[in-house]
Amino acid sequence: MVNLNRLLGCVVWPVAITTAHYAESAPKPTATSTYGRPYSEVSSLLPPLRTTTWGSFEPGTTATPSKRADDNDPFGEAQWTSSWLAADLLNYTTVGIYTTTVAATPVPSSELVFPPALPFAEKDCYNFPEGFMFGIATSASQQEGAIALEGRTPTISETIMKGGGVSGATNYVANEHYYLYKQDIERMAAIGAEYFSFSISWARILPFIFPDTPVNQEAVDHYDDVINTVLNAGLKPMVTLIHFDTPYAFVRDSVDLDFQIGGWRGGYDNVTFPDAYLHYAKLVMSLYGDRVSHWITFNEPMAHTNNAEGVRNVITCHADIWHWYHETYEGKGMVGMKQFDYFSAPLDPSNASHVQTANDFNDFWTGTIYRPLCLGEDYPSIYKTSIANATAFTEEELSYIGGSIDFIGLDMYGGTIALPQPGNFTPSPSLKCISMSGTCFGVDLVDVTNAGWTVGFGNTSGGNTYSTGFFQFGFSNPGDSEKDLDDARLDVASSLFITNVLTELLESIWEDGCNIIGAFVWTLTDDWEFGTYEGRYGLQTVNRTTQERSYKRSFFDYVDFVKSRLPNH
Ligand SMILES: *[C@@H]1O[C@H](CO)[C@@H](O)[C@H](O)[C@H]1NC(C)=O
Ligand SMILES: *[C@@H]1O[C@H](CO)[C@@H](O)[C@H](O)[C@H]1NC(C)=O
Ligand SMILES: *[C@@H]1O[C@H](CO)[C@@H](O)[C@H](O)[C@H]1NC(C)=O
Ligand SMILES: *[C@@H]1O[C@H](CO)[C@@H](O)[C@H](O)[C@H]1NC(C)=O
Ligand SMILES: *[C@@H]1O[C@H](CO)[C@@H](O)[C@H](O)[C@H]1NC(C)=O
Ligand SMILES: *[C@@H]1O[C@H](CO)[C@@H](O)[C@H](O)[C@H]1NC(C)=O
Helix, strand or coil: CCCHHHHHHHHHCCCCCCCCCCCCCCCCCCCCCCCCCCHHHHHHHCCCCCEECCCCCCCCCCCCHHHCCCCCCCCCHHHHHHHHHHHCCCCCCCCCCCCCCCCCCCCCHHHHCCCCCCCCCCCCCCCCCCCCEEEEECCHHHHCCCCCCCCCCCEHHHHHHHCCCCCCHHHHCCCCHHHHHHHHHHHHHHHCCCEEEEECCHHHHCCCCCCCCCEEHHHHHHHHHHHHHHHHCCCEEEEECCCCCCEHHHHCCCCCCCCCCCCCCCCCCCCCHHHHHHHHHHHHHHHHCCCCCEEEEEECHHHHCCCHHHHHHHHHHHHHHHHHHHHHCCCCCEEEEEEECCCEEECCCCCHHHHHHHHHHHHHHHHHHHHHHHHCCCCCHHHHHHCCCCCCCCHHHHHHHCCCCCEEEEEECCCEEECCCCCCCCCCCCCHHHHCCCCHHHCCCCCCCCCCCCCCCCCCCCCCCCCCEEEEEECCCCCHHHCCHHHHHCCHHHHHHHHHHHHHHHHHHHCCCCCEEEEEEECCCCCCCCCCCCCCCCCEEECCCCCCEEECHHHHHHHHHHHCCCCCC
């Protein structure tokens, strides 16, 4: 397409050297619409539920549950404690600073001083379309801490660390966002972010996970206040229902089972998973659906869906909850999903087998779930020929599943270059395929987030195949953890990554006609990246001793880039 938008844009709006900056506090509160009926009106859609509270797990507890007073209550304190004893965490200690919610204080103006302009800033002339959403993404297990406090039970995110990662006491503390959320939200609002995408912890809401078990009142109140605080601060919430934190109950006996696809065992293949997930999802949507416009059912499910049964459950659970949300709850918001996208381009775009390999890679990792959900098509053939038990969907199933998604998320943390390898496509037993260190799936992989080069073109599918979507992306600054605070805040590489990705998004909107509805940066603060704090994806640093947050320059550059290109500017 002729680059008319850019030409016109430049003529009408010449890029001027300007001192205007847009990283400024959001107007409060957000003018909200209602996306569904309040809980009081829809609780009858759920089975009768009782609420209760539990305590906190004390490190070093060894007393058998039978010593506890409510031994015979299947959902009592004793059984709750035994869930932590069963998870048997390595070196568990609470050691966080906070044990109660901390009130917010205004961000001092001295922290909001804009950094000097980068000399090589983007010079494009496109604006984002009307209604473009931009925000910041996080997840419960990577931010909250307080893992065994106020009723929460274990999840896979603690237990995966037992076999790998860098495990140790402070690993479980994360950023204590469970108690510091008010200040974290205040800091986002002060700089002018628009959406806060976070996840709710199933193991907090329903410590005993399954239908017919009590609801944790403290968790219900907590997330209620998180959402109200977001809205009162002038932000909007986007909520993910499950983000790498499947309750541990679903994997407790799974250690030796066959493992074919993702990197971690997500428990989605457990036959008890679908009913329990639907109950949890309905409960959370009923509780908060009046105030939440965008729901994400699963975060990157292919990363921890270990077999065909898990993949099928993810798809049908998503379709079931989409139908329930729109048809029974009559929600007016949107229900989508996020998937990682290490988009593959052919090494040699003129070589048909390179192109085929790239298409297969993309179809396997993205199409396996999005083709059925978005297009009502069966699984891609590369998936059906690679994975045991990947039985085709029936026409009837496809007509129910197809179109049961309102938007898709593509999480882009790197790119891959496809070059066919000798031998058959064989699924990798580990996540080497997307950790980009090997040659599995017949693809040579280059890690753009570390040292390599990316190839951003080729005759691959992708692009507009699945229609409405948003991008989530992030950049980890190598070696940040060894830096002084001032150095860590000067994260120029992150600023360049963010503004380059946003520039590409603008071009794909205006030059390729892609329907991109938003952009989300991963993540709010340097966080707990599965056993370590070394993956410095944050728009802010965190002092591990004091939990103090400091803005990095990329936060200012991100907000400024987007806000200077919104239609009303
Ligand atoms: C866990 O604690 C043990 C005993 O204190 C210690 O030897 C070990 O190094 C700790 N493990 C980690 C990974 O910190
Ligand atoms: C599946 O979930 C059930 C219910 O929590 C659990 O008892 C069982 O151990 C799980 N199966 C595996 C293989 O982990
Ligand atoms: C790639 O696309 C171009 C333009 O559509 C086309 O001319 C070329 O033949 C394609 N190459 C392959 C290997 O399909
Ligand atoms: C295409 O790539 C494959 C694998 O790298 C190679 O064996 C083959 O010779 C190439 N074909 C052409 C026409 O270049
Ligand atoms: C395939 O399904 C069969 C029958 O349900 C089951 O026994 C087997 O474990 C499954 N294989 C894999 C790799 O999931
Ligand atoms: C973290 O805070 C402590 C206590 O105020 C301070 O001594 C330390 O220098 C801080 N660390 C960094 C990296 O700024």
